[in-house]
Amino acid sequence: MDTQDLRRLANAIRRRDLQAVFEAGAGHIGGEMSVIDILTALYFHVLRVDPENPQDPTRDRFVLSKGHTACALYVVLAEKGFIPKDEIKTFLKPHSRLNGHPNRTKVPGVETNTGPLGHGLPVAVGMALAAKLDNASWRTFVVTGDGEMQEGSNWEAIASAAQYKLDNLTLIIDHNRLQQGARLAETNNLAPFPPKLEPFGWAVEEIDGHDMDQIVAALSPEKVVPGKPRCIVAHTNKGNGISFMSDNVAWHHKVPNAEQYKQAMAELEEANQ
Amino acid sequence: MNAIAEKVKLFDCRDAFTETLEALATEDTNVVAVCNDSVGSSKLTGFRDRFPERLINVGIAEQTLVGVGAGLANGGKIPFVCGAACFLTGRSLEQIKADVAYSNTNVKLIGISSGMAYGELGPTHHSTEDFAWLRAIPNIAVVAPCDNVETAAAVAFAAAFEGPIFLRLSRVGVPQLLPDGHTFELGKANLLRDGSDVTLIANGTLTHRALKAAELLAAKGIEARVLNMASVRPIDEQAIIKAAKETGAILTCEEHTIFGGLGSAVAEVVVDHAPVPMKRLGVPGTFPPTGSANFLLDEFGMSPDGIATTATALVQRKS
Incomplete structure (x- = not known):
């Protein structure tokens, strides 16, 4: 899918997410709006995943570590064909498999259950290690929030990933500068991130996370160091x-x-014109 | 009888663990070991030498230790995630809950030097809460083998078992109690000695102590049944109900706090199905004083004499 189509799809996903949160009367809409462009680029341009064979051992792995933005992931998975589009309306309803955080045992396409922060990156390191052990070409991608990087477990995993030279692993930090209660800068300011990650041995690039051309370019396999x-x-x-x-x-x-x-x-529809 | 027992060869069950793990790894290239700088204490040096690429050492980082295990399982590996039981369970409990149990990943957690095996190092290094913590989390099997044979059998079982399992191993020497070639069955107790007056239920390092206690009781005319209950979850409800009905009293013994562990698990079954007098021996809800594991077990009333004394008093409570 080219970047113009990706932009239009991301807009549609934003609208569906907005509707789902409005109808459910709950959700994490702020962080969903910040991550949807990244999710759209991943699922419709980058990830080699097949809704007909969600457990294909050679699939790329994606982990949404900021699991509270599950609704955005559900809408993306529905657009991709992992779950019926009609099912989004069950979001947060009693006995729906679409609860507030993704569950791999119930929702095809979800790789690991997230919700508590700081879990996704260590699990993604394990996935990338598994691919290395098999000399397999599948890649692992993980999205964390910027506030989430305050969890110490992420820095354990960052050190381990560098030690094992996991060039098949990509961490995307959704750097929206806000955490639940306040700005990152007012709480525990880890920004800027590159000067923290580079000395660990990571290759770091900064992009505009809403510029589809930049997202797609940054996720290109050619960028692997x-x-x-x-x-x-x-x-x-x-x-x-x-x-x-x-x-x-x-x-x-x-x-x-x-x-x-x-x-x-109305604003989202206007932006789609 | 005690004098004879003292001469019996004692086994460090970590050896049975690593011998079995290496054999499994030889047969199946998907078997990997993950550790937290615990190559030596987990007895993984042989594994490292034979399968260097398949030993993943994340360093002193238990949250990542368990998370990496879950990721390896997602990638089709059979990870044996090894660490001192106190850190493996305490430090990464939320990873065990979310990444392993709730995510239903095929992770094998190996708690090394569990209970009070680190003795004199003190309560920071004791793992006397792990049964309680893990029993409170759905979808993870909890197993404490009693000897070298059961350890080997449980490790082989864990590799073949699809799903989360926690094996609680010690480093304190124990005699061989089960016959060579013993097969481990999850959720099944082993009847080690039959009796009709009282039942002693134990696992891990307490099983051989309970057997000795049964010998002391027999000398006093009390016939004690001894059940080895390695599988704390699932637990063998039928064996417990049968013991309650046939012997009328149950004494549990464990190297764990009496709150939430084996004794609690047995009591839950007894209360629901066959109420009889019970007593739970274990760490009595205090931080233990300085001492070796064996000293502390004696201190907390779990010497063979201590167990026999408590069992005798329990028998007297039967109406």
Whole structure:
């Protein structure tokens, strides 16, 4: 899919996500809007995954470590054909397999159950190690939040990935500068990330995480540096695409009222023209 | 009887673990070991020398240790994730819950030097809560073998078993109790000695102590049944109910706190199905004083004499 199509698809995914969160009356819409461009590029341009054979041993692995943005992942998986599109309307409903955090035992296409932060990267390191042991060409991608990088387990995994020279591993940090309660800068400011990751032995690139051309270029296999795990610091906006949510800490898990929903949908539709 | 037992050869069950693991790794290239700088204490030096690429040492990083294990399992490997039981379970409990049990990944957690095996190093290095913690998490089997033979059998079982399992091993020497060639069955107790007056239920390093206690009791005319209950979850409900009904009293012995471990698991079955007098021996909800594992077990009333004394009092409670 070319970048123009990816942009249009990402817009459709934003709208479906907005509708799902509005109808469910809960969700993490801010972080979903910040990560949707990255997810769209991964699933429709990069990942070698097959909804008809979700357990293909040679598939690429993707881990959404910021599991609270599960709704965005569900919409992407539905668009890709892993689950029925119609099922999105069950999000958070009693007995739905689409709860607030992804579950691999119930939802095809999910690789590991996330929710507690700081879990996805260590698991992704294990996946990348498995591919190395088999001399297999499949790649592993993991998306974390920027606030999530405050979890010490990530830095254990960062050190291990470098030690094992996991150049088949790509970490994408969704750097929207906001965590649940405040700005990263006001809480425990790990930014800027490159000067922290590079000395560990990682190859780091910074991009605009909402510029589809930049995302696609950064995820290209040609960017792999032999012997080094790769980190893409994606500069994003929480609530991106919806004016009153964008870069606003209030919208971590706030739900729009009917008027706000209407305005948000109108803005997204206008952007799609 | 004690004098004879003292001469019996004692086995460090870690040797049975690594011998079996190396044999499994020879047969199946998907078998890998993961450790946290614990190559020596997990007795993985032989594995490292034979399969250097398949020993993954993440360093002193237990959260990543377990997460990496889950990722390796996702990639089709059979990871034996090894570390001192106290750190493996305590430091990475949330990884065990989310990445292993809830994600239902095919990870084998090997808790080395469990219980009070690190003795004099003190309570930071004791692992006397692991049964309770892991029993509270759904979808993970919990097993504490009693000797070298059962350890080898349980390791072979774990490799063939599809799903999460925790094996709780010690480094404290124990005599061989089960016959060569013994096959491990998850959720099945082993009847080591039959009796009709009281049942002693134990696992790990306590099973041989319970057997000795049964000999002391027999000398006093009390016939004790001894069940080796390696499998704490799933637990052999039928054997427990049968013991309650046929012997009328149950004493549990474990190298673990009495809150939430083997004794609690047995009591849950007894209360639901066949209430009889019970007593739970274990670490009594305190941080142990300085001492070796064997000293502390004696200190907490789990010498063969201590177990026999408690069993005698329990028999007297039967109406």
